[in-house]
Amino acid sequence: MKKSSIKIISCCFLFQISYLSAETKLSNMLSIKGDVRAGYFSKNREDRNFSENSTDEFRLRLRIGLKAQLSNQWFAKARWAGRYSTNESNDNNFEFFENIPSGDGLRLGDSTIDELYFGFKPNKQWKIKVGRMQTSFELVGVAKKSLDRNDSPNTDITWTDGLHAVHKGANGWNTNLILQYNSDEGASAVRRNTLNFTDSASRWTYFAGFENKRKLGSIVQRGIDISYLPSSLRKDGTAAGRVEDYWVITGRVAAAWPVGKKKIQFLIGLELGYAPTTPTEAAKSIGAGDDTSGFAGQITFNLINFMPKHSVGLVIGRAGAGYLISPDFRENTNLVEVRYKWAIDKKQKVEARIRAREDIDSVTGSLQNRVDKDFYLRYTRKF
Numbered sequence: 554m555k556k557s558s559i560k561i562i563s564c565c566f567l568f569q570i571s572y573l574s575a576e577t578k579l580s581n582m583l584s585i586k587g588d589v590r591a592g593y594f595s596k597n598r599e600d601r602n603f604s605e606n607s608t609d610e611f612r613l614r615l616r617i618g619l620k621a622q623l624s625n626q627w628f629a630k631a632r633w634a635g636r637y638s639t640n641e642s643n644d645n646n647f648e649f650f651e652n653i654p655s656g657d658g659l660r661l662g663d664s665t666i667d668e669l670y671f672g673f674k675p676n677k678q679w680k681i682k683v684g685r686m687q688t689s690f691e692l693v694g695v696a697k698k699s700l701d702r703n704d705s706p707n708t709d710i711t712w713t714d715g716l717h718a719v720h721k722g723a724n725g726w727n728t729n730l731i732l733q734y735n736s737d738e739g740a741s742a743v744r745r746n747t748l749n750f751t752d753s754a755s756r757w758t759y760f761a762g763f764e765n766k767r768k769l770g771s772i773v774q775r776g777i778d779i780s781y782l783p784s785s786l787r788k789d790g791t792a793a794g795r796v797e798d799y800w801v802i803t804g805r806v807a808a809a810w811p812v813g814k815k816k817i818q819f820l821i822g823l824e825l826g827y828a829p830t831t832p833t834e835a836a837k838s839i840g841a842g843d844d845t846s847g848f849a850g851q852i853t854f855n856l857i858n859f860m861p862k863h864s865v866g867l868v869i870g871r872a873g874a875g876y877l878i879s880p881d882f883r884e885n886t887n888l889v890e891v892r893y894k895w896a897i898d899k900k901q902k903v904e905a906r907i908r909a910r911e912d913i914d915s916v917t918g919s920l921q922n923r924v925d926k927d928f929y930l931r932y933t934r935k936f
Contacts, residue, residue, distance in 0.1 A: 585936070587617040587632065590708055592931025594638075601912075601919030610640040612661070612931075614708040618668055628672045634710045635664030651714075652739035657880070658709040667705065667712045680719045688713045688731060690762050692824045693774050693807045694853040695866030696892035696906070698881035700803045700826040701778050702731075702760065704742060706880055708931075711742045715757075725767030731760035735785075743880040747787040747832045752796055754784035774807040774822065780878060790836025801828045801847075801878055809857070818857040820866075825850045831875025839874055839885065839914040846873025849882060862896045874914060886910050900935040 590613070597607045618632030635647075641661035650665045659665060670684030687704045691697040704711045715733040722728065734757060735741070735750040750756070764776030779802050786799035807822035828847035834840035851870035858864060867890070874885035882888060890908040897903065906929050912922035 582622050584620050585617065586620050586630070587615070588933060588935045589616075590614045590931055590933045592708075592929050594927070594929045594931075596925065596927040598926075599921070599924040601916055601921060601923050603920055608640060610638045612636065612638045612708050614710065616667065626674055628674070630668050630670060630672070631666065632668035633664060634667040634705075635659075636661055636708050636710055638662070650741075651736040652741055653711055653743075656745070657743060658705070658711040663710075665710065667710055678721050680721075682717045683715075685712050685714050686717060688717055688729075688760075690729070690764065690776070690778055692805050692822045692851060692853060693766075694820060694822050694855045694868070695857070695864045695894050696853065696868045696890055698851060698853075698868060698870070700805075700824050700849050700851065700872075700876075700879045700882065701780050701801060702742070702762075702878075703880045709880070711880065714741050725765045727764050729760070729762040729764070731762075733758045733760065743878070744782075744785075745877040745884050747790045747836050748782065748785050748799060748877050749787050749792075750785055751792075752784040755782065758782045758785070771808040771810055772806065773809050773820070774805065776806075777804045778802070782878075786830060786832065786877075788830075788832050788836065790832060794836075797830055799828065799830060799877065801826055801876070803827075807853075812856075816858050816861075818855075820853075820855040820857055822853045822855075823850070824852075826876060826879070828876055828878075831873075832877075834874070834914075837874045837885065838917045840917070845875030845885075847875040848873045849876040849879060851882065851888075864894045864896070866892045866894075868892070871913070883910065885913050887913055902933050903931070904933070905930045 592612060594612050595609045599605050614636045616632055616634040618630055620630045622628050636659055638661040645663050647664045654660055668686055670682045670686045672682045674680045689703045691699045691703055704713060713733050718730045720728040735755060737751050740750055759781040762778040766774050780800060782799040784796055784798060786797045788795040788797050803826040805824035807820060809818045809820040812819050826849040831845045831847040834842050834845055837845050849872040851868055853866055853868045855866035870882050870888040872879055872882040872884050872886055876884055888910050890906060893905045895903040908927050910925045915922055
């Protein structure tokens with residue numbers, strides 16, 4: 554039996570023990586929180602040199618945490634997280650990573666502490682976390698995606714080191730302020746080439762988000778975010794080239810309408826993002842002319858509860874070669890995705906995805922645009 558298969562079986566056993574333990578509350582202060590996500594994943598790539606390859610694998614992501622309610626105002630949480638595959642070649646096990654070791658997070662076979670924070674809630678309006686945590690600002694829908702911040706999507710493992718303050722307004726608008734630390738070896742969230750954090754001035758990045766999910770007629774979500782990454786953009790793609798600040802503004806809105814007399818809903822959502830300062834075409838290897846495009850967008854069409862607990866959604870997205878901070882949309886890529894979800898109950902769901910991605914601009918020296926087509930069927934259980 555493969556070592557990776559043994560790892561997956563062992564992690565499933567560990568999950569079962571943790572799940573049974575979670576059925577009994579440890580105390581009035583302590584509780585076990587976590588989730589397991591497992592599934593079959595398949596991918597086919599038609600590469601830029603006319604080569605073609607396919608992969609098929611079973612993946613598992615397991616996250617187990619301990620949450621402590623220290624007082625009426627103070628709380629804390631620590632969580633271990635690992636991801637595994639029947640195709641993994643990485644022999645690394647546990648490490649307290651300062652930055653993600655691959656482009657989308659931990660490598661298959663890695664595990665780390667992805668939450669380790671203290672929290673303070675002085676009143677009903679304010680909540681503050683300090684330490685390592687998960688942050689996410691997604692467009693609502695069956696396939697929830699983000700143009701700027703979404704830690705640990707799918708089976709990935711990423712995190713935010715720093716401070717997150719939330720203020721809940723009386724009018725439904727929530728203000729989110731995030732101060733995020735970046736190691737000089739790289740960030741802990743997805744940051745795409747040519748973003749770099751070796752400059753001392755890039756050690757901290759900033760995020761401000763304003764969002765309202767209180768229903769207003771047919772509108773069910775609206776929000777605007779600003780991300781500021783000082784001295785992090787290598788505009789020319791080299792260490793000797795220009796280093797500039799990189800910042801992005803994003804806005805999102807979603808609306809839903811009932812369909813017929815049943816609980817069926819049609820939901821449409823739109824998110825747009827823009828980065829005014831971007832790397833050159835030469836830095837991204839798509840030409841030798843002007844700066845790359847800093848525009849990105851996604852639109853999603855959803856039929857919620859077309860049968861009880863069953864929903865389906867379509868996402869069409871695009872990110873320019875200079876749009877570098879989305880964890881869900883690769884730069885210089887068009888995306889089309891169909892997602893199905895069966896919400897078994899509040900703690901369990903089954904999802905299936907079919908997705909196609911293709912280069913927008915041809916990469917210098919390539920014979921054709923890269924095309925990726927992938928599929929998964931996965932199960933998620935929270936405990």
